[in-house]
Amino acid sequence: MNRAALRLLPPIRLLNVMSACAQSHALMTIITAAIISLSALPANSATLEAQLTACLACHGANGTSVIPEVPSLGGQPVFYLTVQLLMFRDKLRIVEPMNQAMQGLKDDDLRNMAAHLAKLPPPEPSGDPIDAGRMEHARALIEQHRCNFCHQGNYSGEQNVPRLAGQREDYLVKALREYKNNTRRGYDAAMADVLYQLGDEQILDLAYFLSRLR
Amino acid sequence: MNTRLSKRHSVWLAGVLMGLLFILPVSAQQTSDQPTKAPAASEASKPMPSQQPQPTTVPGRPDIPNAEVAKQLRNVAPSPFGVPADKLPVSQLKVPQGFRVEVHASGIPNARSLRLGDKGTLFVSNRVLDKVYALVEKNGKREAKVIASGLDRPNGLAFHKGTLYIAEGTKISKLENIEDNLENPPKPVVIYSDFLNHQSHGWKFMALGPDNKLYVNVGAPCNICEPPETNGQIRRINLDGSGAEVAARGVRNSVGFDWHPVTKELYFTDNGRDWLSEDLPEDELNRVTKIGQHFGFPYCHQGNFTDREMGWGRSCTEFEKPVALLGPHSAALGMRFYTGKMFPSQYQNAIFVARHGSWNRTKKIGGDVIVVKLNKDGSVKSQEPFLTGFLQNNEYSGRPVDVQILKDGSMLVSDDHAGAVYRVTYGAAKVAAR
Numbered sequence: 342m343n344r345a346a347l348r349l350l351p352p353i354r355l356l357n358v359m360s361a362c363a364q365s366h367a368l369m370t371i372i373t374a375a376i377i378s379l380s381a382l383p384a385n386s387a388t389l390e391a392q393l394t395a396c397l398a399c400h401g402a403n404g405t406s407v408i409p410e411v412p413s414l415g416g417q418p419v420f421y422l423t424v425q426l427l428m429f430r431d432k433l434r435i436v437e438p439m440n441q442a443m444q445g446l447k448d449d450d451l452r453n454m455a456a457h458l459a460k461l462p463p464p465e466p467s468g469d470p471i472d473a474g475r476m477e478h479a480r481a482l483i484e485q486h487r488c489n490f491c492h493q494g495n496y497s498g499e500q501n502v503p504r505l506a507g508q509r510e511d512y513l514v515k516a517l518r519e520y521k522n523n524t525r526r527g528y529d530a531a532m533a534d535v536l537y538q539l540g541d542e543q544i545l546d547l548a549y550f551l552s553r554l555r
Numbered sequence: 556m557n558t559r560l561s562k563r564h565s566v567w568l569a570g571v572l573m574g575l576l577f578i579l580p581v582s583a584q585q586t587s588d589q590p591t592k593a594p595a596a597s598e599a600s601k602p603m604p605s606q607q608p609q610p611t612t613v614p615g616r617p618d619i620p621n622a623e624v625a626k627q628l629r630n631v632a633p634s635p636f637g638v639p640a641d642k643l644p645v646s647q648l649k650v651p652q653g654f655r656v657e658v659h660a661s662g663i664p665n666a667r668s669l670r671l672g673d674k675g676t677l678f679v680s681n682r683v684l685d686k687v688y689a690l691v692e693k694n695g696k697r698e699a700k701v702i703a704s705g706l707d708r709p710n711g712l713a714f715h716k717g718t719l720y721i722a723e724g725t726k727i728s729k730l731e732n733i734e735d736n737l738e739n740p741p742k743p744v745v746i747y748s749d750f751l752n753h754q755s756h757g758w759k760f761m762a763l764g765p766d767n768k769l770y771v772n773v774g775a776p777c778n779i780c781e782p783p784e785t786n787g788q789i790r791r792i793n794l795d796g797s798g799a800e801v802a803a804r805g806v807r808n809s810v811g812f813d814w815h816p817v818t819k820e821l822y823f824t825d826n827g828r829d830w831l832s833e834d835l836p837e838d839e840l841n842r843v844t845k846i847g848q849h850f851g852f853p854y855c856h857q858g859n860f861t862d863r864e865m866g867w868g869r870s871c872t873e874f875e876k877p878v879a880l881l882g883p884h885s886a887a888l889g890m891r892f893y894t895g896k897m898f899p900s901q902y903q904n905a906i907f908v909a910r911h912g913s914w915n916r917t918k919k920i921g922g923d924v925i926v927v928k929l930n931k932d933g934s935v936k937s938q939e940p941f942l943t944g945f946l947q948n949n950e951y952s953g954r955p956v957d958v959q960i961l962k963d964g965s966m967l968v969s970d971d972h973a974g975a976v977y978r979v980t981y982g983a984a985k986v987a988a989r
Binding site: 420423424427431432433448487489490491493494499500501502520523526527528529530531532533534537538 | 622625626628629630632635636683684685704705752753754755756757776777778780830
């Protein structure tokens, strides 16, 4: 593979992704910073650095997203992140900016990006007020549907199963609804099995609980 | 029996102990990379159900898991990349005396169904990825070439007179003259798409029947539920997509079937429900003696007990019984009758069944290929292990999905966990032959 071409591609893609992100959220400062840091680095690390900067422009500087419906990536299991990046690259999951950002990347690029993102700190749980009754209701739901089997007792995830603790509430609602209506494909069908039995009210309760979880 | 009882007892005791551990503050359960900054006292003062000691691992009802049991019950995700040939566990695999097993192909991530073209091309499908491959020889080296991509769970493959049929989540397509155009394969042309879109058991197994119809499973869109009228069945369709009809109903999710070489009856594997118990129900091997028969799902499992939710008011006598039980949660998938000339005569017309291996069970079983031998009347005489060794210390190094008999009588086995295809041969002299 032609190294010069590699060096040229990422900034273009980076700008596309960032403009997709910045259209609704003015993040021009980060974009500028990304371009400056890109030009200052040697070719190989610049590629990864640029890719990561592009990721974090939307997903939050330390992996904690501040943008509605964009997930926090900090503390996610590396296997989960790798698989999701691959699913975006191969269009097994359709999210336009992500499909564009991953286009043409090699397996090793995905592995490296995932390894770096997984090292970012897990998100702090939402500071919103907590309704104890609603939390208990959700906890019962979780036990009934065994969410804590795969996602672990502290919801930190493992292997192909994502961390849920402290995730953005609006993203959790979006993801669960997409599993429910078959618009989001899982790497396996485990979530579809669970969501088959859940209604929207329960989705809202689960997201409420998980985003506030300490 | 005694040992099993005492084992269960000790698991229960372990559960009680784990339950006691839940009294500890939540921060103690968190992973070690998190600083324990949460003050223990305030955490402990919150009303939490988990503060009560509970027997957490009653076999079959692990509603509140302890970490170890939960871990063992988790699904095992396949690698999206595939394992290099020299890292495959071929040296630890076991076959009966006189047989040998070798790596036939590697680097085919998520290698699923196998199907042979008329000219000997092997086709390999995906389930969690989007591709269909053809194995081609290039400069004396065997390579996996992508012949279709961007597909939606393209698990099912069938072949008829030069045409490869692919069953995806919601459609069946065809690639005509594929073996003459492997370098420049045509785009798949849709012939049938009357399927609901569902993720759970939404992938399809497909095979060509002796009546030259495509048989395709349409799985239940759930673990256990009353499936829609259109689901929980094996359907057959003419090669042009017309004339769809139900070939078998009451089928939860079949991922393998084939026809008896003599009687031409359809035999199929069916995967039993999850979350009922460690040991129940077992996966089934079924035989269709009359088109449209009902095999029990969701009311009756393994031909002898009714479901704890869906089975009230029903009786297993209403449904066809399986001809063999293939192990609880063992995930019996691909199967083929053996009609080759290489293996000893005792294997003639026997069924090889790939068992993908359990997830919803603390002590994993399966992850192997078994051989099911039949009596003259088509009933089951015996079942024996055939290819084992993928499952060691309760972990998989490979998970068989499908089997395919080659023209020389050797047998291929796909493994979607490591992305490989293995070949089993009999007799030392034939090993090198391709």
